[in-house]
Amino acid sequence: MVVSCGTCYDQLAGYEFDKIFPGCRIIDIHEFLLExxxxLDGVTGTRYMYHDPCxxxxxxxxxxxxxxxxMGSEKDGYKIEKNDRCCGESGTLAVTRPDISTQVRFRKEEEIRKGAAKLRGIPLVAEAGANAINPANASAGTAGAANGSVLKAGDGPQPKGATDxxxxxxxxxCLQGLSRYNExxxxxxxxxxxxxxxxxxxxxxxxxYVQRANNGGIERVLV
Structure with a gap:
C-alpha cells in the first residue's frame, strides 16, 4: 500500500493489513520510487531545500x-539541505490558533529566506549532455514500471514559470503551510x-493522468 501522508501512514499501520492481505506492506510514495x-539526473536551473514534516x-x-x-542534486554540484523549524500549519493549528501559528510562521520565513539566499549563492553547473533517458518519451505507465531509470530533468517538457x-x-x-511563504x-x-x-x-x-483514468482507467476504493 503506497501512501503520501505521515498521518495516513500511522493510521493505516494500526489496521494490520498484513493479516488481511498476507505480504502487504505500507510504504511512502517517495521511498517506493527510489526502491x-x-x-532524476539533476535539475537544471533550480535549487531545492527540504522541509521535513513533524x-x-x-x-x-x-x-x-x-x-x-x-532529485539527483549531486549532479548539480550541491546537496539539498533540511530547512529547519515548523511550517506553522500543523493540521488545523493555523485556523484554531492563528496567534501561535503566526509567530511560528515568522521564524520559519526567516529560515526559508536564509536557505534560499544560500542556494542562490551556489553557481549553477553547466547542463549535462543529451545522452540520458529522455523523459519526453516517458508515459505514466512506462515511467512507473521501469526499474533503474535515471531521468534527466531538462530534456523533457519544462515546468512553466519555474522559480530558481x-x-x-x-x-x-506542510505543503499548504509552506505555500503561504511563496510571495x-x-x-x-x-x-x-x-x-x-x-x-x-x-x-x-x-x-x-485524469484523462487516462476517465478513459478506461480503474479506481478501487477500499473501505
Missing part, C-alpha cells in the same frame, strides 16, 4: 538522503513526487 530506481511518512531511511537521491529556488516536502498539510520569501513549495512528475512527464501530467 524502483526512479530518480509527522513524516518516510520511515526506512533519512528523508534528506532520500530527497537528494530522488523551491522548497520540497512530503506532507500535504514573501520568493520561493515555491511543492511535493517531491509532484516536482518529479513535472520534469519527467511535463507540466500537464495531472490533466493527462
Amino acid at each position: 524502483k530506481g526512479m530518480k 509527522h513524516t511518512p518516510i520511515k526506512t531511511m533519512d528523508p534528506v538522503k532520500l530527497v537528494n537521491a530522488l 529556488v523551491k522548497i520540497l516536502t512530503s506532507c500535504p498539510s 514573501d520569501a520568493g520561493i515555491e513549495a511543492d511535493y517531491i513526487v509532484v516536482e518529479m512528475a513535472r520534469h519527467v512527464l511535463g507540466e500537464d501530467w495531472m490533466v493527462d
Whole structure:
C-alpha cells in the first residue's frame, strides 16, 4: 500500500493489513520510487531545500538522503539541505490558533529566506549532455514500471514559470503551510513526487493522468 501522508501512514499501520492481505506492506510514495530506481539526473536551473514534516511518512531511511537521491542534486554540484523549524500549519493549528501559528510562521520565513539566499549563492553547473533517458518519451505507465531509470530533468517538457529556488516536502498539510511563504520569501513549495512528475512527464501530467483514468482507467476504493 503506497501512501503520501505521515498521518495516513500511522493510521493505516494500526489496521494490520498484513493479516488481511498476507505480504502487504505500507510504504511512502517517495521511498517506493527510489526502491524502483526512479530518480532524476539533476535539475537544471533550480535549487531545492527540504522541509521535513513533524509527522513524516518516510520511515526506512533519512528523508534528506532520500530527497537528494530522488532529485539527483549531486549532479548539480550541491546537496539539498533540511530547512529547519515548523511550517506553522500543523493540521488545523493555523485556523484554531492563528496567534501561535503566526509567530511560528515568522521564524520559519526567516529560515526559508536564509536557505534560499544560500542556494542562490551556489553557481549553477553547466547542463549535462543529451545522452540520458529522455523523459519526453516517458508515459505514466512506462515511467512507473521501469526499474533503474535515471531521468534527466531538462530534456523533457519544462515546468512553466519555474522559480530558481523551491522548497520540497512530503506532507500535504506542510505543503499548504509552506505555500503561504511563496510571495514573501520568493520561493515555491511543492511535493517531491509532484516536482518529479513535472520534469519527467511535463507540466500537464495531472490533466493527462485524469484523462487516462476517465478513459478506461480503474479506481478501487477500499473501505
